[in-house]
Amino acid sequence: MFTDTGHDENVKNAMRKGLRIVGDVHGDLEAFRHAVATDRFVIQLGDLVDYGPDSAGVLRLMLQVQREGRGLFLIGNHDRKLGRALMGKKLRSSPHLDETLAQLGAPDNVDVLHDVLPALEQAPAWLVMGRTVFVHGAFEPHMLNDPPPPRWGA
Numbered sequence: 489m490f491t492d493t494g495h496d497e498n499v500k501n502a503m504r505k506g507l508r509i510v511g512d513v514h515g516d517l518e519a520f521r522h523a524v525a526t527d528r529f530v531i532q533l534g535d536l537v538d539y540g541p542d543s544a545g546v547l548r549l550m551l552q553v554q555r556e557g558r559g560l561f562l563i564g565n566h567d568r569k570l571g572r573a574l575m576g577k578k579l580r581s582s583p584h585l586d587e588t589l590a591q592l593g594a595p596d597n598v599d600v601l602h603d604v605l606p607a608l609e610q611a612p613a614w615l616v617m618g619r620t621v622f623v624h625g626a627f628e629p630h631m632l633n634d635p636p637p638p639r640w641g642a
Contacts, residue, residue: 507531509622512564515540515588517549524553531615534564534624538584544591548600551607563611564624571608574601 508528512535513520524530536550537543553559561567570588572579592601614623621627 505529508559509533511535513540513546514538514566515543515546517542517545520546520549524549524559530559531622532559532561533622534562534611535566536561536564537570537588538566538582542591543588544594544597544600547592547604547607548597551600551603554607560615561607561611562615562622562624563608563613567608567611571605574605574608 506528508523508526508530510523510530510532514535515537530553532550536546550561569579569585573585573589591597614621
């Protein structure tokens with residue numbers, strides 16, 4: 489069984505307080521603020537962006553949680569699509585993605601725009617901890633034995 493052992497000691501110490509698992513946030517900053525208001529380590533299962541009113545704010549908060557060593561996020565399909573758009577890849581547009589890109593292009597979100605692509609590039613597709621598999625959307629048995637695919641930035 490593959491177990492991710494790449495966590496630094498700060499993350500391992502934070503996880504000893506317990507875990508808070510957070511599913512799709514989809515730009516709902518208020519709900520996400522409540523979800524991360526904990527002393528537990530936060531594992532966000534992907535789809536931070538699109539649909540909600542403040543995808544840029546959600547990304548800012550997730551980046552802060554990561555910098556503080558209080559959590560991590562897995563890449564979701566909406567996050568991956570955002571990353572591809574930020575890399576200039578040709579893809580099918582959607583009103584939700586267009587709104588997220590417009591939010592990131594606003595002058596007060598320059599900090600998020602600067603930091604989000606490297607964070608998306610480093611986000612794993614899944615995480616195995618002992619006998620528990622954390623994944624955004626679907627589980628396949630090979631995930632128990634194989635490491636996640638290489639990250640975009642690798």
